[in-house]
Amino acid sequence: MKDNLRPYAVVDLFAGAGGLGEGFAAFRGPHGSARFRTVLSVDNDRHAHRTLLLRAFLRKFGDDRPDEYYRFVNGESPEPNWEELDRDRWREAVDETRCLELGTGEAHNFLEERIEKIRSAWGDRTILLGGPPCQAYSVVGRARNAAEPSYDIRKDGRYKLYEQYIEVLARLQPAVAVMENVKGLLSANLKGAPIFPVVLTGLRHARDRTRCRTTRYRTYALCPRSRNGNFLDHNADRADFVVRAEEHGVPQRRHRVFVVSVRHDIADTLPVAVLPRLEPSADRVTVADVIGAMPRLRSMLSRGDSPSAWQEAVLKASEEASQAVPGLAPEEEQRYSASVSGVAEALLSGIPPTSGGSGSVALPETCPEALRTWIVDERIKRLPNNETRSHMPADLVRYLFAAAFATACRRSPKTRDFPEGLAAEHRNWSSGRFDDRFRVQLSGNPATTVTSHLAKDGHYFIHPDATQVRSFTVREAARVQTFPDDYFFCGPRTSQYVQVGNAVPPFLARQIAESVTTVLEHHDRRDERTRFTGTYGTREPVPLAAAAAAAR
Numbered sequence: 001m002k003d004n005l006r007p008y009a010v011v012d013l014f015a016g017a018g019g020l021g022e023g024f025a026a027f028r029g030p031h032g033s034a035r036f037r038t039v040l041s042v043d044n045d046r047h048a049h050r051t052l053l054l055r056a057f058l059r060k061f062g063d064d065r066p067d068e069y070y071r072f073v074n075g076e077s078p079e080p081n082w083e084e085l086d087r088d089r090w091r092e093a094v095d096e097t098r099c100l101e102l103g104t105g106e107a108h109n110f111l112e113e114r115i116e117k118i119r120s121a122w123g124d125r126t127i128l129l130g131g132p133p134c135q136a137y138s139v140v141g142r143a144r145n146a147a148e149p150s151y152d153i154r155k156d157g158r159y160k161l162y163e164q165y166i167e168v169l170a171r172l173q174p175a176v177a178v179m180e181n182v183k184g185l186l187s188a189n190l191k192g193a194p195i196f197p198v199v200l201t202g203l204r205h206a207r208d209r210t211r212c213r214t215t216r217y218r219t220y221a222l223c224p225r226s227r228n229g230n231f232l233d234h235n236a237d238r239a240d241f242v243v244r245a246e247e248h249g250v251p252q253r254r255h256r257v258f259v260v261s262v263r264h265d266i267a268d269t270l271p272v273a274v275l276p277r278l279e280p281s282a283d284r285v286t287v288a289d290v291i292g293a294m295p296r297l298r299s300m301l302s303r304g305d306s307p308s309a310w311q312e313a314v315l316k317a318s319e320e321a322s323q324a325v326p327g328l329a330p331e332e333e334q335r336y337s338a339s340v341s342g343v344a345e346a347l348l349s350g351i352p353p354t355s356g357g358s359g360s361v362a363l364p365e366t367c368p369e370a371l372r373t374w375i376v377d378e379r380i381k382r383l384p385n386n387e388t389r390s391h392m393p394a395d396l397v398r399y400l401f402a403a404a405f406a407t408a409c410r411r412s413p414k415t416r417d418f419p420e421g422l423a424a425e426h427r428n429w430s431s432g433r434f435d436d437r438f439r440v441q442l443s444g445n446p447a448t449t450v451t452s453h454l455a456k457d458g459h460y461f462i463h464p465d466a467t468q469v470r471s472f473t474v475r476e477a478a479r480v481q482t483f484p485d486d487y488f489f490c491g492p493r494t495s496q497y498v499q500v501g502n503a504v505p506p507f508l509a510r511q512i513a514e515s516v517t518t519v520l521e522h523h524d525r526r527d528e529r530t531r532f533t534g535t536y537g538t539r540e541p542v543p544l545a546a547a548a549a550a551a552r
Contacts, residue, residue, distance in 0.1 A: 009122040012041040013130035017051045017499035023509020047491025049099035057093035073384040102164040131180035132161040170208035177261040186238045218267035220260045222278045246446040249281035254449045266523045274522045276515045283368040288443040290479040292364045296352045299470030302390040307351045317397040318343045324419040336408035346467035355387035377486040386475035403466035406440035447480045452501035455494040482507035
């Protein structure tokens with residue numbers, strides 16, 4: 001088999017639920033062949049690891065996933081014992097996905113051995129992915145740390161987890177590496193010095209301290225915007241490394257830092273036309289485009305939930321909201337009142353369920369075809385991970401008010417827009433610091449950034465349909481994140497929200513995979529007959545089955 005028809009091996013660190021890896025694993029070449037094969041994914045969260053494990057197992061079946069899986073996610077049968085279903089594929093998946101905390105001795109020893117096996121099996125046909133945990137870099141996280149008197153940045157190991165990524169980069173010496181992080185990385189400081197230049201230097205000069213060798217890389221911005229910015233690392237400004245997901249067909253205003261590192265021997269041969277880049281999409285995808293046709297669900301009550309108790313609570317909430325007209329212009333007030341009245345009318349047509357949502361699982365016709373094809377699986381008849389959460393009656397009123405206000409004014413209300421009687425008992429409610437703490441996701445716009453905070457409450461992700469009086473389900477958040485409908489999230493619901501919120505949108509990751517493929521295929525064509533030895537490992541082709549076996 002020719003090298004340019006063989007996939008590249010993917011090592012995915014800090015993998016979370018696997019959003020970045022999913023985009024690479026699902027990318028296909030022009031003849032339908034997979035261009036990337038995940039050989040190792042690592043995360044330290046046991047629930048995220050379980051999600052990775054199940055997805056890795058399913059990938060072993062290609063496009064012919066077992067009927068037992070669909071019966072499970074469609075709610076027709078309990079979760080099978082996957083190992084008994086297919087012992088060999090399950091063992092391969094177990095070997096591929098590891099629950100390890102990078103930076104520990106256990107992880108170090110494991111990676112030392114596994115990386116040598118991967119390099120022996122795949123040569124330099126490897127890709128490194130990863131997003132080191134971002135809590136220490138995010139603007140919110142830094143504000144929270146600053147408010148804690150005992151916080152000492154020098155003792156916060158999360159600030160230097162990127163070094164674990166660079167350490168693996170130095171040992172693995174992949175052809176290309178993709179690192180993702182929060183936008184706050186660009187402004188974070190350590191001991192008074194900016195962190196981002198230090199990270200870039202580490203990526204450009206990946207130092208393997210054990211073997212006393214350095215592998216050089218060129219770093220690239222995928223979509224630079226500054227006047228001086230281009231795709232070359234020495235001219236890119238910090239802001240050039242920010243990728244805005246909504247500009248690439250994702251229904252979410254998610255702005256994240258992506259750095260693509262290309263090993264110097266490959267980078268030195270690349271013409272400008274094939275440098276890694278993301279072209280903007282012509283499609284502007286909205287919240288309604290991905291959740292607008294999903295089954296209607298009701299919220300649950302935090303105490304004493306039942307359909308009748310919920311109906312009574314919502315009717316009371318609509319009465320309170322109807323009396324809380326927020327001083328709007330006449331046309332806005334009319335729309336607001338109609339929206340609130342519609343809640344009571346909707347109850348007459350029946351009380352919706354709280355979970356699953358059998359029925360329509362399709363995407364609205366307004367959803368672009370490429371995203372529709374990516375998300376929809378025709379074998380899914382009942383959306384998984386689609387259970388609503390519980391809310392207090394007081395929050396039901398605020399949610400109803402906020403959704404009706406958004407319908408009337410085409411914007412989510414600020415705290416100042418809430419009538420006095422609906423103000424929450426928060427110390428800083430009127431401070432202006434968190435004036436959008438109850439945020440409706442507008443149907444006609446991309447969503448705001450899905451974050452792991454969804455695990456704590458749903459205040460930032462209120463459903464735009466006032467008749468449902470609730471926050472987003474995990475599946476709704478997953479659709480905004482562009483996870484395919486057949487992607488099942490394991491663990492308790494709070495963990496599922498965290499997994500979705502921390503992920504790279506897979507549809508965006510797939511576009512990055514396509515960009516990386518352009519680089520790799522140019523290199524393959526240029527050096528198709530060349531066989532290297534030495535620093536970058538053997539280039540003698542290894543049969544695919546033998547490579548996979550040797551990497552385990």
